[in-house]
Amino acid sequence: MALALRRGTATRVKPRPVSVPLAPLQRVVLGDEVSRVLFSEYLAHQMSDRGGEETGWVLLGLRRVDEAIVLATIPAGAGRVADQGHVKFDSAVQAFASRVVRQRHKQLTMLGVVHTHPGSLRHPSSGDYRGDIRWVANQKGQEGVFGIGTADANPELNPGISWKPSANVQCLGELCLSWYVLGKGDRTYRPLPVELSIGPDLGSCLRPVWKEIELHATRLDQLARVVGHVTFEIVPGQQQPALTMTVPIGEDDREIRVEMEGKAVRYRLLTPDGPLAADLHEDRVDVGVFLMLSELAAR
Amino acid sequence: MDFRPMTETERKTLVSALRGNAQDGLAVLMDRQTTSFLGTAEEVPDEEVINAIRSVPSHY
Numbered sequence: 001m002a003l004a005l006r007r008g009t010a011t012r013v014k015p016r017p018v019s020v021p022l023a024p025l026q027r028v029v030l031g032d033e034v035s036r037v038l039f040s041e042y043l044a045h046q047m048s049d050r051g052g053e054e055t056g057w058v059l060l061g062l063r064r065v066d067e068a069i070v071l072a073t074i075p076a077g078a079g080r081v082a083d084q085g086h087v088k089f090d091s092a093v094q095a096f097a098s099r100v101v102r103q104r105h106k107q108l109t110m111l112g113v114v115h116t117h118p119g120s121l122r123h124p125s126s127g128d129y130r131g132d133i134r135w136v137a138n139q140k141g142q143e144g145v146f147g148i149g150t151a152d153a154n155p156e157l158n159p160g161i162s163w164k165p166s167a168n169v170q171c172l173g174e175l176c177l178s179w180y181v182l183g184k185g186d187r188t189y190r191p192l193p194v195e196l197s198i199g200p201d202l203g204s205c206l207r208p209v210w211k212e213i214e215l216h217a218t219r220l221d222q223l224a225r226v227v228g229h230v231t232f233e234i235v236p237g238q239q240q241p242a243l244t245m246t247v248p249i250g251e252d253d254r255e256i257r258v259e260m261e262g263k264a265v266r267y268r269l270l271t272p273d274g275p276l277a278a279d280l281h282e283d284r285v286d287v288g289v290f291l292m293l294s295e296l297a298a299r
Numbered sequence: 300m301d302f303r304p305m306t307e308t309e310r311k312t313l314v315s316a317l318r319g320n321a322q323d324g325l326a327v328l329m330d331r332q333t334t335s336f337l338g339t340a341e342e343v344p345d346e347e348v349i350n351a352i353r354s355v356p357s358h359y
Contacts, residue, residue, distance in 0.1 A: 054358065058355065086357050086358060087357065091354075091355060095353055098348050106342035108343065108348070109343040109351075113355055113358065125359045128359050131356025132356065
């Protein structure tokens, strides 16, 4: 392996750097769908029966030399603990959601967090700082991106279109997102210019099956850690989109497939001759999968 | 087919890439025309992202 091989003449190998040195962040770039999702879900949250509480999202994306490119949002989850003065995300659900999003996008890394303030404070609070300053020390580049959502803009200025009253602030309607960066050892957050680029929110595919994700996240995440090569998909179900998990058995090209649609959990054995429905009624997905594996092993 | 020794930098990069492949399942990229080593995809291990998510503090 310590030789560069080539037919014909020898050539110089040009290896890519395994890790690129990171400079302090100069900007955050949002995929346009990311921006739309943040504003639309913030608006939906405000109109919900929990609208008086704080909420938020985790941001995944690419960390370039001096910019963060946000390509996926993961919501705080219905199991978040929140009131008018704080929000603690449902990290178990978000962790599993990140596993699903990153199946085909292993370059996505954790970039930061957006959370909302009920008043007009467009800046992270001192309480935010106490937690964030410890957290950023363990992040890529030892920096984190922080967005603050407020509902204090004057919507009559630019009805229907977004605008930027300053380099680090986006507004749409009465909603604003103000962007900051905090690095290890910083005494305060720095305003972080925000830019838009055409791009997806790779987390948006989760929204149609978000209830199923929340219902089964803990057990699915454990399964994914214990059993190798598990894959998740969002597919059309019998009445609504369904979340599926496929577990390779490792012989005869057979796989166990679990379909989660609403509260229903269906188990199938996928064979080269077609799918077989399993007569198994088990809402606990991990238990169901292990029951099928033991049944198949005994045959 | 010609052979030449790798430079020290290339050797270190390859060893690092192979270690990442063995320990974390990271991809090792190969030139499709020459089959030579190209480097690694800038992939992030699942556990790194999950640990970051699980450690997000409360916000106020």
